[in-house]
Amino acid sequence: MKSRKLFDAMRDIDDELLLDAAPKKRRISNQKRSRMSVWGILAASLVLVATLSVWLLIPYDVTPPDVSQYEGSQYYGVIMKLNRVTFHRPKYKNRLQMVLSKVEDFFLFAKAEDAGPGESATGDAYRETTDNQVAGVIEGDILKRSDRYMYYFDTEGWLSVYSIEGEASKKVGSHLLVRKPNTYPEEYAAQMYLSADGRTVTLIAPFWQKINESGYSYGDNARSCVDVISLDVSDPTNIREKNRVTVSGSYLSSRMVDGKLLLLTSFYVGKNPDFSREECFLPQIDAGEGFHSLLPEDIVSPETLSSPRYTVVCRLDEATLAVEDSAAFLSYSNGEYVSSENLYVTRSYTETYREGLQSLSVKMTEVSVLGYREETMAFRGSVTLKGYVKDQYSLDEWEGILRVVTTVEEQTVRENLLGNAEMTVSNERDVNASLWCIDLSTMQVVAAKERFAPDGEMVQSVRFDGDMAYVCTSIQLSDPVFFFDLSDLSDITVTDTGTIDGFSSSLIQLGDGFLLGIGRGSSWSTAKLEIYEESDAGVVSVCKYEVAGAYVSSVYKSYFIDREHWLVGLGIRYEGTGYQPTSQQDYVLLAFDGNRFVELVKTPLGGSLERMRAVIVDEYLYLFGSEEWKVVPLS
Amino acid sequence: MEDKDIVDLYWAREESAIRETEKKYGRYCHYVASRILQSDEDAEEVVNDTYLRAWNSIPPSRPTQLKAYLAKIASRLSLDRYDARSAKKRGGGELPLVLEELAECVPSGEGEHLADEITLRDAVNRFLWSLPVESRRIFVRRYWYASSVAEIAREYGMKESAVGMLLLRTRAKLKHELNKEGILL
Numbered sequence: 001m002k003s004r005k006l007f008d009a010m011r012d013i014d015d016e017l018l019l020d021a022a023p024k025k026r027r028i029s030n031q032k033r034s035r036m037s038v039w040g041i042l043a044a045s046l047v048l049v050a051t052l053s054v055w056l057l058i059p060y061d062v063t064p065p066d067v068s069q070y071e072g073s074q075y076y077g078v079i080m081k082l083n084r085v086t087f088h089r090p091k092y093k094n095r096l097q098m099v100l101s102k103v104e105d106f107f108l109f110a111k112a113e114d115a116g117p118g119e120s121a122t123g124d125a126y127r128e129t130t131d132n133q134v135a136g137v138i139e140g141d142i143l144k145r146s147d148r149y150m151y152y153f154d155t156e157g158w159l160s161v162y163s164i165e166g167e168a169s170k171k172v173g174s175h176l177l178v179r180k181p182n183t184y185p186e187e188y189a190a191q192m193y194l195s196a197d198g199r200t201v202t203l204i205a206p207f208w209q210k211i212n213e214s215g216y217s218y219g220d221n222a223r224s225c226v227d228v229i230s231l232d233v234s235d236p237t238n239i240r241e242k243n244r245v246t247v248s249g250s251y252l253s254s255r256m257v258d259g260k261l262l263l264l265t266s267f268y269v270g271k272n273p274d275f276s277r278e279e280c281f282l283p284q285i286d287a288g289e290g291f292h293s294l295l296p297e298d299i300v301s302p303e304t305l306s307s308p309r310y311t312v313v314c315r316l317d318e319a320t321l322a323v324e325d326s327a328a329f330l331s332y333s334n335g336e337y338v339s340s341e342n343l344y345v346t347r348s349y350t351e352t353y354r355e356g357l358q359s360l361s362v363k364m365t366e367v368s369v370l371g372y373r374e375e376t377m378a379f380r381g382s383v384t385l386k387g388y389v390k391d392q393y394s395l396d397e398w399e400g401i402l403r404v405v406t407t408v409e410e411q412t413v414r415e416n417l418l419g420n421a422e423m424t425v426s427n428e429r430d431v432n433a434s435l436w437c438i439d440l441s442t443m444q445v446v447a448a449k450e451r452f453a454p455d456g457e458m459v460q461s462v463r464f465d466g467d468m469a470y471v472c473t474s475i476q477l478s479d480p481v482f483f484f485d486l487s488d489l490s491d492i493t494v495t496d497t498g499t500i501d502g503f504s505s506s507l508i509q510l511g512d513g514f515l516l517g518i519g520r521g522s523s524w525s526t527a528k529l530e531i532y533e534e535s536d537a538g539v540v541s542v543c544k545y546e547v548a549g550a551y552v553s554s555v556y557k558s559y560f561i562d563r564e565h566w567l568v569g570l571g572i573r574y575e576g577t578g579y580q581p582t583s584q585q586d587y588v589l590l591a592f593d594g595n596r597f598v599e600l601v602k603t604p605l606g607g608s609l610e611r612m613r614a615v616i617v618d619e620y621l622y623l624f625g626s627e628e629w630k631v632v633p634l635s
Numbered sequence: 636m637e638d639k640d641i642v643d644l645y646w647a648r649e650e651s652a653i654r655e656t657e658k659k660y661g662r663y664c665h666y667v668a669s670r671i672l673q674s675d676e677d678a679e680e681v682v683n684d685t686y687l688r689a690w691n692s693i694p695p696s697r698p699t700q701l702k703a704y705l706a707k708i709a710s711r712l713s714l715d716r717y718d719a720r721s722a723k724k725r726g727g728g729e730l731p732l733v734l735e736e737l738a739e740c741v742p743s744g745e746g747e748h749l750a751d752e753i754t755l756r757d758a759v760n761r762f763l764w765s766l767p768v769e770s771r772r773i774f775v776r777r778y779w780y781a782s783s784v785a786e787i788a789r790e791y792g793m794k795e796s797a798v799g800m801l802l803l804r805t806r807a808k809l810k811h812e813l814n815k816e817g818i819l820l
Contacts, residue, residue, distance in 0.1 A: 002820040003738035009755040010778050011710060015703035017763050021775035022702070023666060023782070023790065156696040174695060189753045208760070224757065250757050268761075268816070307817055348817070575718055584715065606691070610752075627692050 014184055014208065049099070056096035070275055074296045075282065078330065079275050085305040085331075086271050086281075124148050124198040129615050131508075131561045133392060137338050138256040140191030141557050143613035143624055146198035149236060150615065152624045153192050157185055159201065161236040162629065166620045169631050173236030177205055177229070184208040186224075186251075193256045195318060199234040200242070202261060202318060203227070206251040223279075224250040226265050230321055243321040246286040248279065249312055253392075255338045260324070261316040262343065262372060264336055267328070269308035283312045287323050294328050300368065300379055301330035302347075311336070311345045315372060325377045329368060335389050339397035342380065342440075343370045346395075348388045363388050363409040367395070367402070369440065381443040385436050386450075393507075393556075396464035401446070402438040403486065405471050407431065407458040408451065433459045433473050437489050447489035452482060460519070463507035470507050470515055470532075481507070481517065481532055505554045510592065511563050514542070518559065518570065521546045527572055531592055545590060545597040550574045553609035560614035566592040567616070569601070571609040571625075587612060587623050589634075601632055638701040645693035652693075653686050660702055664709045670781040671713040672720075673728035681716060685709045710779070729781045737778060740806045741820050742813040755818060762812045766805065773798060774805050 049056065064087035070079050090098075124147040132139050142153045149172070150162045157177040163169050179185055186206040193202040205227040226249065230242045249267035256262075267283040274280045284291040294312070311332040315324045335346035347366040352359055368382040387406025389395060394405045410430045432455060437447040453459075457473035464470075469484040485493045505519040513534045521528030521544070530544040550572050553559075560569030573585040589601035605612060607626035615622045621632040636655050644652035664685050668678035685708045698704035717730060763771050773791065776782045784802070788795040 002741045003734045005755070005820050006737045006740055006759075007734055007778065009752065009759050010775075011707065011714075012752075012756045013763060013775065013779065014760055015700040017760070017771065017775055018703045018706055018779060019700065020768075021772040021779070022663065022706075023776070023780070154695065156698065158695050158697070160695055171695075176697065186753075186757075188756070224761075250754075309816075575715075606688075627688070 012188065016184065049096070053096070056099060057094050059094045060090040062090065065272075067275055075278075075293075078296065078299055078301065079281065081301060081305050081330070082269055082273065082281050082308055083275070086269055086273055086308045126194050126196045126198055129613070130557060131559070133337075134339055136257065136340055138193060139557075140193055140204055140254045140256070141613070142191060142611060143615070144192060144194040144201070145615055145617075146194060149198070149233075150622060150624070151192065151194060151201060151233070152613070152629070153190055153203065155188055155611070155626055157190075157205075159192070159203070159231065159233075159239065161233065161239075162622075164617050164622070166618065167631055167633065169620075169622070173233075173239060175231060175239035177203065178241065179207065180209075182210045183225075184210070189251050191254065193254075193261070193318070194233075196259075199232065200318070201231045201233050201239075202256070202321075203229045203231065204251060204254050204263065205229060223248060224268075226251045226263065228261065228263060228316060228321060230318075244288070245316060245321045245323060246291075247312065247314055248284045248291065249310070252311065253336055253338075256318060257338075257340070257372075259318045260372075261318055261321075262338060263314045263316060264343075264345075265312045265314075267310040267312055269310075283310050283328055285314065285323055285326065287321075294326055298326055299328045299330055302366075305331040307331050307347075307349075313343060313345075313370060313372070313377065315377060325375075327370060327377050327379070332368070335365075335391070337392045337395035337397075338372075341371060341373055342397060343372050344368070344395055344397075344402070345370070346389055358412065358414050361411045361413070362386065363407075365389060365404075365406060367404065367438075369402075369443070380440070383438050383443045383445065385434075385445070387434055390459050390462065393464075394459065394462045396469075397440070398464065398466065398486075400440050401489070402440055403464060403469060404436045404438065405459055405462045405469070406434055406436070408434050409458075431456050431458050433457060433471065435469065435471070435484060435492070437486065437492075447492055449484065449492050449494055452494055461505055461507045461517070463509060463515070465509045470509075472507055472517060472519075481515070483534060506556050506559070508559075508561055508568075509563075510566055514566075514592070516561075516568060516592075518552060518568075519554075520551075521548075526550070527552045529568065529570075529590065529597065531597075543592075543596045545599075547572055547574075553612070555610040558610050558612050560589070560616075562616065566594075567600075568592070569614045569621075571605060571612040573609055585609065587614065587625075589614070589621060600634065603630070603632055605630070638699075641701060642693060642697055645690065646697070653690060656686060656689065656701075656705070660705050663702065664705055667706050667709045667780065668713045671710070671717055671728070671730055677716060678713070681709060681712045684712050688712070729783055733778055733781050736802070736806060740809045740813065742810060742818055755820070758813060758816050758818055759809075762809055765812075766808075770801060770805055773801060777802055 064083050067079050067083050070076050073079065127145050127147065129143055129145050130139050130141045144151045148164055150164060152160050159175045160171055161173040163172050184207060189206045191204045207225055207227060209223055209225055226247045228245045232240045232242050247263060247265050249265035252264040252266050254261060254263045269281050278293045279291060282293040284293050310328045310330050312328045314326045316322065317324060329345050332345050332347040337344045345368050349364055350361050351364050352361045364384055364386060365388050366382050366384045369380040371378040371380050385404060385406055387408035389404060389406055396403045432451040433453040434448060434450040436445055439446045453473040459471060460474050461472045467487040469486060471482045482494050482496045508516040510516050515532040517530045517532065519528060520526060527547045527550045528544055531542040533540055533542045552570050552572055558570060567589060569587065569589040571585055571587050586602050587605040588599065591598045591600050601621055605623055605625045606628050611626040613624045619634045621634055623630050623632065636659065641652055641655045644655060661682065664682045665678050668681040669675060672678050685705055688708045689705060766774065773787055776787050784795050784798050788798045
């Protein structure tokens with residue numbers, strides 16, 4: 001339920017907010033005192049209102065502020081665009097209206113009292129543990145490994161190093177991330193990379209920085225930043241920080257390609273920014289000599305901004321953290337996909353068409369392409385599509401063609417004019433799914449399969465595999481999985497599985513024509529893994545593993561996938577089976593033998609499902625969670 | 636005893652760490668749990684499990700804000716237990732009301748695409764920091780601690796209707812901010 005999602009987001013608010021609001025003992029007698037002061041203040045305010053009535057009736061300015069004073073600035077173009085989209089009309093016509101509205105709150109608001117040791121290493125080879133979307137484009141994660149060690153980054157800011165010795169494995173070292181004063185870490189979002197020689201860990205560590213105590217706007221009060229920190233881990237017992245770069249904004253994503261780190265951040269401009277202070281409206285980078293703003297030529301923006309948000313791309317050298325290049329897309333959202341050559345960012349917006357009393361709103365997405373391999377990152381162009389993308393797996397580049405799957409959504413609203421009021425008499429929402437193929441040399445759509453799903457269904461998961469694509473859609477708890485043959489764009493064929501119970505929030509190719517879906521089963525409280533196989537009859541279900549009264553994480557990186565041996569591992573949390581603190585969730589490792597699932601391991605593992613990670617080395621299963629870690633022998 | 640000293644006891648694997656935790660934060664943890672579970676017996680069990688979780692997670696953790704660390708554990712455990720209870724029958728207490736109220740903050744669908752947990756968490760944090768101090772405290776008391784409106788009104792010396800109005804306006808602001816940031820749930 002959506003409100004539950006919001007409620008769960010409240011669970012992770014900053015510690016300081018939590019403590020500040022903690023219950024305190026308050027004296028009841030304050031109530032009487034406050035009531036007397038209320039009457040006194042009310043009388044004084046009435047006198048004040050009468051005396052200052054002329055001043056209070058002066059109307060507020062409802063036009064955006066004049067920014068012509070910045071005409072000489074190299075950012076004047078950006079400032080003008082941001083000025084229009086960040087200006088908020090005053091809520092009240094004049095000061096009197098504002099004061100009268102606040103009087104009730106002011107008088108009724110009384111003041112209240114004041115919530116392993118290890119052998120020294122000379123470097124060892126990096127071993128991949130993350131199931132990267134694109135080969136060679138490494139994605140950050142909380143677990144990485146080399147030949148001899150595993151590295152796990154937890155939510156408290158600790159990087160822990162474990163030896164790989166089977167049941168004799170132990171923690172051999174750890175390092176606590178050093179934070180600057182007045183900063184609040186966001187360790188849940190942190191990720192890391194390990195260099196090819198196993199000597200350097202590059203940490204991506206987002207945080208909050210408090211600027212001052214006063215002020216109501218986000219920009220004045222606090223700001224998000226991302227630290228990129230390189231650590232020397234050649235001796236796990238003596239981990240040292242080497243370099244640090246800070247970028248303003250929230251962390252979106254990152255990739256490591258051939259020793260180059262691509263860092264994607266989102267910089268949000270608050271309302272009514274102070275254009276005399278660059279840090280309020282421009283993304284900035286601190287490479288050790290203070291913050292510097294991005295240059296105007298590095299900023300790409302449409303004519304009209306739909307959102308005062310930048311998506312910022314920085315390319316850093318892994319060894320030195322030198323900032324080689326940077327670019328920013330203004331008015332872009334946080335959808336991104338990185339291929340071996342290009343970086344794609346998406347911007348979702350709504351186009352509205354009005355005709356009389358009827359309006360049609362259509363969700364649209366603009367996809368922009370940035371080439372990151374050259375010395376200077378190059379903007380290659382953009383394309384606009386109907387609908388919006390779900391995640392990075394909804395886009396794929398293949399042999400010069402960009403393939404995109406979107407959920408298309410159109411809303412028709414009809415209004416009835418009733419005197420001076422308008423009333424909505426009908427509100428129809430039309431949802432479906434479409435697949436688009438774009439030629440990257442021309443940025444033109446060259447093929448498409450529009451509205452291929454049953455009416456009302458939205459995209460749940462997508463997986464591209466060469467010239468094939470699998471798309472899972474759903475509206476409730478029944479979904480088809482659609483299989484697309486994209487080998488001939490002039491004749492795209494699509495087949496589906498028919499109606500299958502549940503839906504897959506992740507689709508994974510296992511090879512040899514088998515597809516794994518992970519998600520929900522016949523009821524909302526049933527976790528399901530299902531294998532599909534391509535056949536002449538279409539995509540058919542082969543077998544499934546269901547657990548009633550349970551659910552799994554929807555975070556892709558928490559799954560262990562071994563395509564060579566057809567193994568899959570993930571955490572399962574049980575619900576509705578009674579409160580059992582130690583057996584409330586398990587980590588399960590399954591093997592697919594071509595016909596059915598075989599359960600190889602089922603062991604309790606505490607902590608968040610999303611932060612569980614697993615690695616198999618030499619017939620041992622190494623499990624890491626936010627609360628514990630263990631090694632399980634595999635027979 | 637200072638938080639740092641209590642955490643040191645955990646690291647030294649001294650069982651007095653639990654006693655000190657109970658002495659300093661036992662009532663607070665009980666408050667957090669009881670507001671969600673509405674049962675002293677269940678709350679007591681959750682508090683004991685909170686100490687166990689803390690013992691098992693420190694080390695390797697070294698929380699700088701022990702009180703908040705314990706509160707979040709207690710809150711998660713209470714919600715898990717509440718969910719388990721609710722599968723059999725609809726749970727009572729403040730939580731259903733809190734969820735109903737938060738439903739008003741769900742953005743109207745004019746945003747960009749479905750927000751992940753981090754984006755939503757960031758947006759909520761930003762919003763909370765932007766509020767006036769008292770509004771923020773009351774909002775967190777209601778939607779994190781699940782305190783009742785009556786209790787909040789008593790504690791802050793306000794009328795219940797005033798607390799209700801403040802929460803209503805703040806929820807509207809949150810919805811507005813989420814819409815503005817293009818966040819979809």
